[in-house]
Amino acid sequence: MSIAVDQERLSREIEELAAISDGEVPAVTRVVFTPTDLKARDWLMAKCKKAGLTVRQDPVGNIFARWTGSQPDAPAVGTGSHIDAIPNAGKYDGVVGVLGGLEAIRSLQASGFRPKHSIELLMFTSEEPTRFGIGCLGSRLLSGSLSVNKARKLADRDGILLEEVRANAGVTGALEEVKLPDGYYKAFVELHIEQGPLLEQQNIPLGLVTHIAAPASLRISIEGEGGHAGAVLMPERRDALCAAAELILAIETAARASNARDSVATVGICTVFPGAVNSIPSRVQLSVDVRDTNLERRDEILRRIRAAGQNVAAQRQVVLDEEVLNADAPAECATSIVETLAESCKKHQLNFMPMVSRAYHDSLFMSRITAVAMLFIPCRNGYSHRPDEYVSSEEIERGVIVLAETLASLAA
Numbered sequence: 010m011s012i013a014v015d016q017e018r019l020s021r022e023i024e025e026l027a028a029i030s031d032g033e034v035p036a037v038t039r040v041v042f043t044p045t046d047l048k049a050r051d052w053l054m055a056k057c058k059k060a061g062l063t064v065r066q067d068p069v070g071n072i073f074a075r076w077t078g079s080q081p082d083a084p085a086v087g088t089g090s091h092i093d094a095i096p097n098a099g100k101y102d103g104v105v106g107v108l109g110g111l112e113a114i115r116s117l118q119a120s121g122f123r124p125k126h127s128i129e130l131l132m133f134t135s136e137e138p139t140r141f142g143i144g145c146l147g148s149r150l151l152s153g154s155l156s157v158n159k160a161r162k163l164a165d166r167d168g169i170l171l172e173e174v175r176a177n178a179g180v181t182g183a184l185e186e187v188k189l190p191d192g193y194y195k196a197f198v199e200l201h202i203e204q205g206p207l208l209e210q211q212n213i214p215l216g217l218v219t220h221i222a223a224p225a226s227l228r229i230s231i232e233g234e235g236g237h238a239g240a241v242l243m244p245e246r247r248d249a250l251c252a253a254a255e256l257i258l259a260i261e262t263a264a265r266a267s268n269a270r271d272s273v274a275t276v277g278i279c280t281v282f283p284g285a286v287n288s289i290p291s292r293v294q295l296s297v298d299v300r301d302t303n304l305e306r307r308d309e310i311l312r313r314i315r316a317a318g319q320n321v322a323a324q325r326q327v328v329l330d331e332e333v334l335n336a337d338a339p340a341e342c343a344t345s346i347v348e349t350l351a352e353s354c355k356k357h358q359l360n361f362m363p364m365v366s367r368a369y370h371d372s373l374f375m376s377r378i379t380a381v382a383m384l385f386i387p388c389r390n391g392y393s394h395r396p397d398e399y400v401s402s403e404e405i406e407r408g409v410i411v412l413a414e415t416l417a418s419l420a421a
């Protein structure tokens with residue numbers, strides 16, 4: 010089987026989709042269930058139908074486009090990604106996995122290959138958290154990683170509930186029906202841009218993801234006592250910001266202490282109340298993001314952070330309150346799929362390296378219900394989520410060839 014990717018068609022389609030945007034060229038803005046997003050979805054479904062695929066949309070708007078195999082009841086082989094884009098983003102994040110996946114299917118059709126297992130292209134709803142404050146909404150629901158009750162409570166910034174937003178978008182059906190039945194997929198492979206600089210720096214065209222890191226996000230509030238910056242003397246103080254400062258350093262120490270390259274912890278937001286130059290901070294809110302590729306190691310960091318918090322609270326007589334916003338488990342990619350990807354790279358004499366995905370993707374949630382792997386291609390300077398995000402068509406083509414061969418081998 011020899012696979013010929015229609016690189017020109019694919020480049021043209023990437024440009025066409027980029028033009029369906031609320032951003033000013035070259036920026037792409039496509040927020041889930043806006044009129045622009047709905048237009049992009051219609052455009053995509055038309056392309057899939059033109060390729061002879063059977064298209065359906067589930068009640069949260071995940072789109073499935075199926076090339077039915079000769080054993081239609083056997084578990085399917087999935088591929089895909091997202092096409093929503095944060096404000097002022099680029100053309101390639103997610104899109105390469107969706108349109109590249111479609112091109113992989115079309116090139117397999119043209120090669121004469123006929124799958125036994127159906128091959129299914131997926132477009133996940135709202136991978137980006139822009140509208141509802143939660144990432145990977147579609148894949149979380151598909152995999153049962155988010156309860157329908159919680160999903161029903163989601164609202165956008167204007168207070169409009171997901172239920173209403175999707176109804177207005179013409180996406181109907183009960184959210185209970187989104188979760189896929191057990192054994193629906195045999196495997197899932199996602200092609201994605203790296204969104205980091207490593208492949209380009211090492212001049213390696215393909216990255217085979219072995220682990221997907223996952224964040225735990227916490228909000229920590231520290232309650233001390235305010236007062237006049239001149240009148241309250243030092244021994245009397247319970248300064249919430251001084252307590253926060255100690256805790257922030259302890260959070261850094263907690264991640265460093267795990268002595269693993271993949272352990273990271275960040276305090277990204279520190280909000281101080283009342284925030285006046287002559288007022289002792291009475292309350293501080295910190296946002297904490299802890300990531301690792303290993304769940305036990307990550308939870309150990311969280312334990313160290315909590316212990317440090319108790320210490321600080323006792324010594325400085327402040328009250329700490331912690332809220333866990335999310336704590337998704339990291340995922341390991343399936344060795345057998347990674348090996349299949351590697352075989353295809355070798356066949357085409359393409360250099361590759363194992364990688365960790367430090368951003369999270371729909372594949373993280375797909376890993377809860379099936380074997381997954383991810384294939385990374387380089388992007389210029391590692392830039393992503395910005396208008397100058399760029400991937401050459403040659404790089405995309407290499408990714409599509411390896412993806413197509415891997416899908417064929419999994420579906421044979």
Ligand SMILES: [Zn+2]
Binds near residue numbers: 091103136201370
């Ligand atoms: Zn993405």
